[in-house]
Amino acid sequence: ETEKTLAGKTVLITAGPTYEAIDPVRFIGNHSSGKMGFSLAEQAAKRGAKVILISGPSAQKINNENIELHKVTSAKEMLSKVLEFYDRTDIGIASAAVADYAPKEIAKEKIKKNDENLTIELVKNPDILKTMGEKKTHQFLVGFALETQNEEENAKGKLEKKNLDMIVLNSLRDEGAGFKNDTNKIKIFTKTGKTEFDLKSKEEVAKDILDFVEEQVLRHNTE
Ligand code: C5P
Secondary structure, eight states, rough: OOTTTTTEEEEEEEBBBBBBEEEETEEEEOOOSHHHHHHHHHHHTTOOEEEEEEEEEEEOOOOOOOOEEOOOOOOHHHHHHHHHHHTOOEEEEEOOBBEEEEEEEEEOOOOOOOOOOOOOOEEOOOOOHHHHHHSSSSSSSEEEEESSHHHHOOOOOOHHHTOEEEEEEEETTTTTTTTOSSSEEEEOOSSSSSEEEOOHHHHHHHHHHHHHHHHHHHHHHHO
C-alpha cells in the first residue's frame, strides 16, 4: 500500500497528442502515446491525490476511481478544459505533446485531390502551459521539454518563460527516451538546481517525478 502523500491535493495532468482537424476526415497530429501522462496520473492517484487527467487521443486506459478522465481532441479544447479546472488545481503537470500549429480553417467537406499542389495555412495554437503560468496563483507547475539541440539551455529558458516551478527534460539523444517508448531518461530542473536520473520504465520515471514534486511542494509550504 502506497503512502497517501498527496492526500487532499488536486493534480491536473495534460497528456497525449492533440489532433488538429484539416477537414472532416483528416488531421495534423503527432506520435505521442500518452504513456507518460497516464503513468503520472496513476502514481498521483495511488498517493491519494484527486487527479484531473485531460488527454488528447490516446489508446491508454485508466483504472482508478480517483482519476477523472476528460478526453479532448484539439489544443483549443484542451486549453478550455484545463481552464475549467485550473482554480482548484494544486499541482499542474503538462505532459501533453500539443500541436504547435493548427489549420486556419477546417474545410467543411473532404478536400478533393484536384490540384497538383495543396497549401494548408496554419496558425499558432495557444500555449496551454504558458497560459497556466500566466494565471498562476498558488499552483505548482511542472512542464516537459523534449529538445534536439541546446537542450539544457532551452529547458531552463522554458522554465523562466512559462513561469514554471520545475521542468522535466527528456533527451531524444538518449536511446529509449521519449515519445512511443516504454522507458524514459530525464533530467529535472528547478530555478536552483539540476538532477539527472537513469533510464527507467515510465512507471518508475513517474514515481521519480512525483517524489521530486512532493519534496518541492513541501519545501514551498514550510518556507
Ligand atoms: O514549448 P514547448 O512545446 O517545447 O514546451 C513544452 C511544454 O509546454 C510541455 O510541458 C507541453 O505540454 C507544454 N505545451 C503546452 N501547450 C502548447 C505547447 C506546449 O501546454 N501549445
